[in-house]
Amino acid sequence: AQSVAQPEDxxxxxxxxxxxxxxxYSVSGNPYLFWYVQYPNRxxxxxxxxxxxxxxxxxxxxxxxEFNKSQTSFHLKKPSALVSDSALYFCAVRxxxxxxxxxxxxxxxxxSP
Amino acid sequence: xxxxxxxxxxxxCKSGTSVKIECRSLDFQATTMFWYRQFPKQSLMLMATxxxxxxxxxxxxxxxxxxxxxxxxxxxxxxxxxxxxxEDSSFYICSARPGLASTGELFFGEGSRLTVL
Numbered sequence: 001a002q003s004v005a006q007p008e009d010x011x012x013x014x015x016x017x018x019x020x021x022x023x024x025y026s027v028s029g030n031p032y033l034f035w036y037v038q039y040p041n042r043x044x045x046x047x048x049x050x051x052x053x054x055x056x057x058x059x060x061x062x063x064x065x066e067f068n069k070s071q072t073s074f075h076l077k078k079p080s081a082l083v084s085d086s087a088l089y090f091c092a093v094r095x096x097x098x099x100x101x102x103x104x105x106x107x108x109x110x111x112s113p
Numbered sequence: 114x115x116x117x118x119x120x121x122x123x124x125x126c127k128s129g130t131s132v133k134i135e136c137r138s139l140d141f142q143a144t145t146m147f148w149y150r151q152f153p154k155q156s157l158m159l160m161a162t163x164x165x166x167x168x169x170x171x172x173x174x175x176x177x178x179x180x181x182x183x184x185x186x187x188x189x190x191x192x193x194x195x196x197x198x199x200e201d202s203s204f205y206i207c208s209a210r211p212g213l214a215s216t217g218e219l220f221f222g223e224g225s226r227l228t229v230l
Contacts, residue, residue: 034218034219036221041204041224041226042223042224043117043119043206043208043221043222043223043224044157044206044208044221045221046218046219046220046221049218090156090157099145099162100147100159100162101147101159101208101219102159103156103157104156105155105156106155106156
């Protein structure tokens, strides 16, 4: 079975500071990992993905994520947060051979001025 | 990136009526589309996988007769909430993946907020 855990309901960070949103996963095969962002009353926007290769993945809006196989983690990071980064962030996983994408419960990021 | 259009963005209906939500892939063909439901402050729950030209695959606990899914073409899937009741009020989001590669990311519509009075 596939599952994703986002242990933090909310992350607060001051503008200009680095941010990390945590994600751990569990799959039976090789994982395909994704991060999405959702603004209020909107659909999800794709940020980045890990399929294979370099463990550090760079995505949209300056976000990056590091795949750590031993810790089964895929934390989202950004060196310098912006107020406009405030949104709901979802981590998702799919394993090879499965079409379904399983989402975590989401982490609300609040960036204060 | 690829564009998925969802319509309507908001709909209010009376209890007992049916509501249709459309999901279109604007610049790619999608043999498979996915329908999700999102409750307030909660994650996305996969309702069903919509397959072009065949029956949808529903997740456990999702009523097939309540949530009718039709995938008539490679660019259009529809979700019809039949005999809607207040408990069906929710945010419904569709998604699709361009191409046949299983490694591709999903692209999401903007969502449809259904309110049943």
